[in-house]
Amino acid sequence: MPAVRADRLYKIFGKRASRAVELLNDGRHRDEIAALDVTAAVVDVNFEVRAGEIFVVMGLSGSGKSTLIRMLNGLLEPTSGVVEIDGTDITQLSGAALRRLRSQKVSMVFQHFALFPHRSVEENAAYGLEVRGVPREERLAKARESLALVGLDGWENRLPEQLSGGMRQRVGLARALAADTDIILMDEAFSALDPLIRRDMQSQLLELQATLGKTIVFITHDLNEAMRLGDRICVLRDGRVAQIGTAEEILNDPANDYVAQFVEDVDRTRVLTASSVMEPPIPVIDPNHGPRTALRTMRENQTVSAFVVRRNRQLVGAVREGVIGEALSSDAKDLEGLIDTDIERVHPDTAVADLFHQAAESTYPLAVVDDEGRLVGVIPRVTLLAALGAQNSSGSAADSAASETAVDSPAPAPSEESDANAKEPPEAVAAVEDGVADEEGSRQ
Numbered sequence: 001m002p003a004v005r006a007d008r009l010y011k012i013f014g015k016r017a018s019r020a021v022e023l024l025n026d027g028r029h030r031d032e033i034a035a036l037d038v039t040a041a042v043v044d045v046n047f048e049v050r051a052g053e054i055f056v057v058m059g060l061s062g063s064g065k066s067t068l069i070r071m072l073n074g075l076l077e078p079t080s081g082v083v084e085i086d087g088t089d090i091t092q093l094s095g096a097a098l099r100r101l102r103s104q105k106v107s108m109v110f111q112h113f114a115l116f117p118h119r120s121v122e123e124n125a126a127y128g129l130e131v132r133g134v135p136r137e138e139r140l141a142k143a144r145e146s147l148a149l150v151g152l153d154g155w156e157n158r159l160p161e162q163l164s165g166g167m168r169q170r171v172g173l174a175r176a177l178a179a180d181t182d183i184i185l186m187d188e189a190f191s192a193l194d195p196l197i198r199r200d201m202q203s204q205l206l207e208l209q210a211t212l213g214k215t216i217v218f219i220t221h222d223l224n225e226a227m228r229l230g231d232r233i234c235v236l237r238d239g240r241v242a243q244i245g246t247a248e249e250i251l252n253d254p255a256n257d258y259v260a261q262f263v264e265d266v267d268r269t270r271v272l273t274a275s276s277v278m279e280p281p282i283p284v285i286d287p288n289h290g291p292r293t294a295l296r297t298m299r300e301n302q303t304v305s306a307f308v309v310r311r312n313r314q315l316v317g318a319v320r321e322g323v324i325g326e327a328l329s330s331d332a333k334d335l336e337g338l339i340d341t342d343i344e345r346v347h348p349d350t351a352v353a354d355l356f357h358q359a360a361e362s363t364y365p366l367a368v369v370d371d372e373g374r375l376v377g378v379i380p381r382v383t384l385l386a387a388l389g390a391q392n393s394s395g396s397a398a399d400s401a402a403s404e405t406a407v408d409s410p411a412p413a414p415s416e417e418s419d420a421n422a423k424e425p426p427e428a429v430a431a432v433e434d435g436v437a438d439e440e441g442s443r444q
């Protein structure tokens with residue numbers, strides 16, 4: 001059972017919303033229904049988020065991301081369609097039942113932290129538990145534990161205003177962790193942070209995720225962030241799903257021109273991993289073979305080196321044609337002493353960007369070896385260079401280019417800051433209803 005499921009989900013703002021759904025069901029673009037004086041924010045969205053997955057929803061400002069995430073936790077009622085949390089259709093729940101499900105199963109981390117300004121850091125972090133009626137000492141203990149997880153031990157008794165932006169967002173994250181829900185929704189949670197702090201937070205989230213195994217729906221307008229964090233990425237355009245896939249699927253096989261244009265500038269070497277560029281290990285040589293067989297194998301395959309692999313695919317090392325040839329002329333009978341065991345090994349998940357150094361050091365193609373020590377592929381240097389060549393030179397400018405100018409945005413593109421302000425009220429109201437401080441308060 002998926003942790004979160006959206007099924008033919010629509011959110012149309014305006015009086016004639018149902019009529020708009022009918023038209024959109026016929027495949028009309030949302031501009032065509034403008035005459036109805038409605039805004040089609042989310043249109044026929046379908047996906048399933050697996051338990052333990054980081055599912056990123058990415059799109060430009062106005063593409064419907066916040067509207068979508070608010071429907072996922074019941075802060076907004078869909079115009080039509082179904083949202084399921086752990087198999088429960090939350091659109092059918094009463095207000096009280098919905099609030100209960102939310103406090104037990106779904107936490108939210110906001111862009112602007114939503115902290116209570118007059119409460120200490122630990123009281124803020126404990127808030128989700130307070131709403132649930134957990135006794136004070138117990139919830140503060142749990143809060144302190146979560147604060148330690150995000151690196152804020154020692155800051156428990158400070159006030160939010162004494163913290164930097166990055167630290168405040170850690171409190172927001174700690175609050176979600178303390179609430180101990182399996183599902184965490186994060187709406188542009190890192191978007192307001194400086195780039196370096198933002199990268200730090202991304203790393204920390206990945207680390208936490210590796211140990212805690214939460215189900216995370218992470219919203220961003222930043223392609224690089226999406227690619228870094230997402231097990232899968234859902235690209236939204238004009239409220240519709242343009243593509244759902246892994247970063248590599250989206251890079252290598254974009255569903256349409258829109259997605260292709262979007263990913264054009266991304267730093268491929270950061271997204272592609274060793275496993276996506278490696279080639280089959282041909283030829284391989286059995287350690288029990290003699291030098292003559294080894295030499296013949298290499299010549300048949302027109303290579304000057306080969307990996308030596310046991311029957312169970314365990315990598316032993318590599319041999320070189322020259323060494324074997326010399327050994328043969330001095331009458332060697334086996335490969336004893338001829339196998340180079342000190343070779344560069346890389347894990348299949350290593351980013352291509354991190355392979356260049358090792359490749360430069362290595363006499364052989366890089367050996368891609370899994371957790372069990374098996375040779376699963378090889379990466380010749382030319383393959384690495386090809387992966388680099390496929391990349392657009394503007395690389396790291398992807399973020400701003402893709403989100404601001406590269407693709408035409410349907411909505412006027414206000415700055416992120418004013419964008420956030422304009423759309424915060426509904427969330428803040430509902431959040432207060434749920435006992436989370438409103439965002440304005442936190443910024444006084």
Ligand SMILES: Nc1ncnc2c1ncn2[C@@H]1O[C@H](COP(=O)(O)OP(=O)(O)O)[C@@H](O)[C@H]1O
Pocket residue numbers: 013039040041059060061062063064065066067068411423426
């Ligand atoms: N409460 C609302 N009433 C009317 N229109 C809204 C409301 N909330 C969002 N919208 C509109 O819905 C569209 C999607 O908005 P939003 O979900 O906030 O996008 P994103 O989070 O991707 O920037 C935008 O055109 C926005 O103006």
Ligand SMILES: [Mg+2]
Pocket residue numbers: 065066067188423
């Ligand atoms: Mg938004």
